[in-house]
Amino acid sequence: MRIAETVTFGGSGLDRSAAVRGDTAQLDALWRDPRARVVPIWRGKPSFDGPSALGWVATDHPVLSNAAPVVFLGLDEAGPRFAADLSAWQPDGDAAPASGAFFDPTEQCHPGLPDTCRFAELRGAMADLSPRDAECAATAKAVIGWLHSHRFCSSCGAESAVAMAGWQRICGSCGAHHFPRTDPVVIMLITRGNRVLLGRSPGWPEGMYSCLAGFMEPGETLEAAVRREVFEEAGIRVGSVRYLASQPWPYPSSLMIGTAGEALDEAITLDPVELESARWVSREDMALAFAGEHPEIRAPRRGAIAGFLLKNWLADRLD
Template sequence: MRIAETVTFGGSGLDRAAEMRGDAARIAALWRSSTARVLPVWRGKPSFAGTSDLGWVGTGLPALADGEPAIFLGMDEAGPRFAIDLSAWQPEDGEGPAQGSFFDASEQHHPGLPDGHRFVELRGVMADLSPRDAECAATAKGLIGWHRSHRFCSSCGAESAVAMAGWQRTCATCGAHHFPRTDPVVIMLITRGNRVLLGRSPGWPEGMYSCLAGFMEPGETMEAAVRREVHEEAGIRVGSVRYLASQPWPYPSSLMLGAAGEALDAAITLDPKELEDARWVSREEIARAFAGEHPEIRAPRRGAIAGFLLRNWLADRLD
């Protein structure tokens, strides 16, 4: 797919400068550079300044001293870029993330950050970011989430420490090294003639449908995962499968592998543990959904690879 990397969180060409990560003195010098900028993140929510700009700040800001060890994201054309987790901060007025909701619309302002900077749920603004900011936000959110959930060594159980400028954890007790994980997920544009297969999971907002998706299993190819997941969830057999595009998806640490598959039959048999509903939807209905005119189906969230695949299927641009 020739436009594959135009998907949100697609590659922006950030120089991740992996060769610098093991040089603590060099990383420290980059941190002290006048061109260095850092992205504060609070409980998974990046800082934003305005509606579509990340809230980058200078590394000398006093509030950053209360954060976790900084993570080196890479070298932007304007200078080094870092991220830091400020999740230990507790808002004085008790304002916190919304609990039990599909989407957290709450916003928080740290008093030590510039006026106008606030922590925002990335899902709501991801499609408005520049490619570079989107890549940095996804990388920061994914790495910080990994550090928060992998504090202890999986070999001996002792607490591990941040190493390699945030790209590794090392156990001082047994010497084991641990690296950030990415979970591959297949997301499938399954078609049969002029129709595409969509489903909805229990608990999703009313009218929300998407392409079927599922985690890959050990020892499984992408193609096999597509066929297995569609058959398990909807009872549909799938023949030919081809790769289309991928999307880093930091919720919390997935890589969405977009694929196209041809259905061999049309009868749907739902697995109620996985899907609340599944249906075949025509091109005309998809067009109405994107226009906001479908009575039962609304367009996928902006920025999600499901919408990217459906839009390009509708425009016949999957080559």
């Protein structure tokens, strides 16, 4: 797919400078660089400054004095880029995040940050960010999330230490090295003639439908995973499968692998554990959904690869 890397979180080309991660002296020099900037992260929420930019701060900003861990993201054309975790900060009660919601609409304003900055869900702003800010936000959220969720060594159970500028955890007890994980997920644009197969999971907002998706299993090819997931969830057999595009998806640590597949039949048999509903949707109805005019299907989420695939299917740009 020629425009694959125009998907949100893709195509920025950030120089991650992995060779620098183990060089303490060079990292210190980059941190002291007056052009260096840091994006604070609070409990998975990046700091935003305005509606469409990350809330970068200088490395000597007072709010970073108790931040931990700090992750080296890479070298931007404008200078070094880092992320720092401010999750130890406790907001006032009325600014606490929502719990159990599909999307947390609450925003938190740290008193030590500029008045224009607030912590907010990346899902709500991802489509409005520049490609570079989007890549930095996704990387920072995923790596800091991994550092929190993998504090203890999976080999011996001892607490591990952050190393390599946030890109490793090393166990001081058994010496095991642990690295950030990425979970591959296939997401499928399954078509039959002029129609596309969409489904919705239990608990999703009213009218929200998307392409079917599922985690790949060990020992499984991409094509096999597509066929298995579609058959398990909707009872549809799939023939040919081809790759289209991929998207890092830091909720919390997936790589969405976008594919196109041709359905061999159309009778739907739902797995009620995975799907609340599934349906075949014509191009005409999909166009109405994108325009916000369909009576039952809402427009796909901006920035998500499902919407990217569906939009380009409508425009006949899957080559």
